Amino acid sequence: MLEEIRDEGAATGERYVLNMGPQHPSMHGVLRLRLELIGEEIQEAEAVIGYAHRAHEKMAENRTWPMFLPNTSRVDYLSGMIYNLAYCQAVEKMLEIEVPERAEYIRIIAGELNRISSHLLWLGTYVMDIGGLTPFLYAWDDREQVLNILERITGSRLTYSYGRFGGLTMDVDDVFIKQTQVFLERMKGRLVEYDKLVRQNVIFIKRSEGVGIIDAETCRRYGVTGPNLRAAGVAYDVRKDEPYGIYDRFDFEVPTLTTADSLARYDIRIREIEESLKIVGQALRDLPEGPIMPDKPKKKFKPAAGETYFAVEAARGHFGMYLVSDGSETPFKIKLRTPSFSNLAAMPEVLRKTMVADIIAIVGSIDIVLPEIDR
Amino acid sequence: MSGTAPGLDGLLLTSAAEDHGKSGFHHRHTCAPESLLAIARAFDAAGYFLEMMTAEDRRADLDKMRLVYTWNRFGPVDRHLLQCDLEVGASAPSVVAATAAADWMEREVYDMYGVTFDGHPDLKRILLPDDSDFHALLKDFGRMEDAEGASGNGHGEDA
């Protein structure tokens, strides 16, 4: 019976256009979804982006190499540390600058802490998108702990410019190490609480299970990476497949599931928080002594002409930088391959034939950040 | 040709293996614009995904607009860089038929560089306001030197 009504609606063409506009409580910034609906079911979804376009790439061509550093953590401000350190590592690769051991370990610690804080924010906003208002506050409570720790060494809560070509700006003291160890212990208990409050809540399961299936083939066709891809069964993680920095010295698994729905994406991110906790624990355990900047850091940065590509595993997926240098002090071109751009590109196909309430759940579950998409 | 790469025989102009440690690529190819779609289909058949696509404004030195594609696969990393030089003002064939990821990427290249892609289902601006009349990343646009009364260096204060 239901099928006929649905098709009949399409036949008589009572489609109407609903604008989930740039200003919407759960569009994670300024995404605009132009939906064609019959009743509450989506026939056609078109994502209109560009409302947060801040011209990072044009600025890159007007600045010298080190002047682009502050921009990097404002591209994706939720994993700002990872982006910032990625840019440093990319230029170090071009200029073959050696980084001291201690700096490499601190980079791993700061990057993984940043990933944990990004996943915690996603946990809060995702559950708030499907209606649960309280877990948001608990997740933010934990995130504030991470921000305290990172603020101690970088001075800022969100937009860090902590890396330099060749090392870091500030060293780490034992108070930082103490705070991080306390946080690691506390976080294990908190994850059990989230499991009880959110994961075993029957309404949460009904709202997430089987919603927004993005299978491996769709991921490959659109270039979807990160937790969304690992939820579809593909174990692609840049830290494992293309190790950068000293990630190959740490043992951690890459969690994968096969159901590829919002629930799988939730589970993947929770297990990734556990993996990151393990990595930070190992890095803290064998943090060596020593300098954090090379003794005579270079002042002038003139990389040889040519193209370089450097990729890292950001919280949202494969973040790649295509750096083109023409031998002068300013980059000829920097292309930022941001994961959410491709993750969102798959949405118009995934959202077809879903309900209005599901759009919010699906768009929330793939964890996008608009200024990272619009660059 | 290039190791485990998909069957690209005959479609490329030049092809060379690269040291991944140095430049981040495993293979570097160049090709003519006509064979872009065939190459994209070959990569797609071999299970690769279109990792990144952009363009470079090479009008100053080569008098060409260079399209840059990188393909990669989800297993052990095998990154192919493909550069394709276009005549200034010419339009390139769209590879959306082979990989759906190219849809938005080509729209962005059109938006930022003005390169048109024939065969693209819905080629319109993606980032800039719909009624803007410029292409942002072209080298001769929005340079700091020709701002009114601005001094040349990075952070020139307004006069």
Next chain:
Amino acid sequence: MPETVTQMVDSPALAILIGIAGVMGALTFNALFLVWLERKASAWIQRRMGPTEVGPFGVLQTIADMLKLLSKQLITPKHIDKPLYHIAPVLVFVPVVAATSLFPFDEHIALSNLDIGLVLVFAFGGLGIVGIFMAGWGSNNKYALLGAMRSVAQNISYEIPLILSALSVVLMVNTMGGPETNGMNLAQVAQMQHDKGYWFVLVQPVAALIYFIAALAETNRAPFDIPEAESELIAGFHTEYSGMRFALFFFAEYANMFIVAMVATVLFFGGWSGPVLPGPAWFFIKTYGIVFAMMWIRWTFPRLRFDQLMSFCWMILIPLSILNLLVTAFIARAV
């Protein structure tokens, strides 16, 4: 039976005035208190402070909100359906005020002692739905329209288990009380629970549970707050209302919660009967206990999707409430 106000005061006009003044005063105070309670309860659950700056413990916060809403500009969008748009808040607010006067606060004094008290309460509840739909339809906004459609479907379908569960209590009261008692009369229901010495929730646990769930859905709260789902439909049916009109919807929602809790107190928790404290004190303690439970649920559960909500009602709640009614009928006959 309780002596009604009209009997105590000789001239009926004065009685009506007292009734209106009493109900309006009680409701205004109740709305202000409930808004403050909701913000403080949610703050307590979410481990934060809630309003503390305005007056001691933020008590004057809701008064500040009310005054601010009073002095806001009333925007009337251009392309709206004028009559519907203006009547909607009134139609949502007035039934709520009318329904409050039907409840027996105490053994001796009650505002009104009607034999069809329970029926009137549900009738006024139904009127509110029309108001919500007019608001959504009249404000010429797609989000409001979606919210209105959802709220009509939800309220109508949850009205059935609500009434069926109340019916099982009425049926029990009629059979146990002999020919002259009338289960519809709320005062008699409360009186019987006082005489029998036990609350009906012990006898009718399933009906109480169904009633509570359906009541949550009826007042668009907690897991069932689909009509004004903040994260989906901006502000649901009252998207286009500003200033005092929006305050009327806000006011009506909390008063509705209060009424639904009062009905539950009378039907299941023995109305004003209680050991030490005077009648009305017990009545309000129980009512505000239920209201707090409703708030507690709101801040812990995510929101149901629309089709899940409907299937939950039609597949589970209604069959269960019919079954409960049958079981009550058999037991009542046997006893």
Next chain:
Amino acid sequence: MAGPSGPTIALDDLRIAERGNGSLTTAGVGPSLVKEGADADEIPLELQPYVRFGLLEDLLNKARANSLWPLTFGLACCAIEMMAAGAARYDLDRFGAGVFRPSARQADVMIFAGTISKKMAPVVKQLWDQMPSPKWAIAMGGCTIDGGPFKYPNQYAIVEGADKIVPVDVYIPGCPPRPEALIAGILKLGDKIKAGRRFKG
């Protein structure tokens, strides 16, 4: 309220009307925006006060200052700090400002949390017009003061400062400003409202 992007309104043809001068019926401190060249009689009647109730206005201004309902309007990085201010540790709700209203009709203050790109400018203007007065605007973060880190000569992407579109009441510097700074900004706005009558605008 959803705002389609529509044609880009040229920004320079919008004149900021004189601020509401705090009379009972008018917009309190909140200014209203009129098109360029709007002559006297086009300015809505309510903006011309006839009778002023001093004490009542003070009471209303105190009520307005203590229940500023912000509009959920996160644009970029500052939105995260605005959410942090609303969360448990900094808790905006202590000052009555914790009720984030998604619909512009029910909001009092528009907090610009992030960069305003040129594509977003008409949407911002439309949202500001949809808000009932008295309404106020807080410019949070460097981008809304004068373009912040994304401002350089001859840049094409962002509106350099929120005051080019909307009359701003309180500026909060920082990139992003800490949640305490946002709370200080809201309290500063509250003081400004309470001092309603002396602010001739």
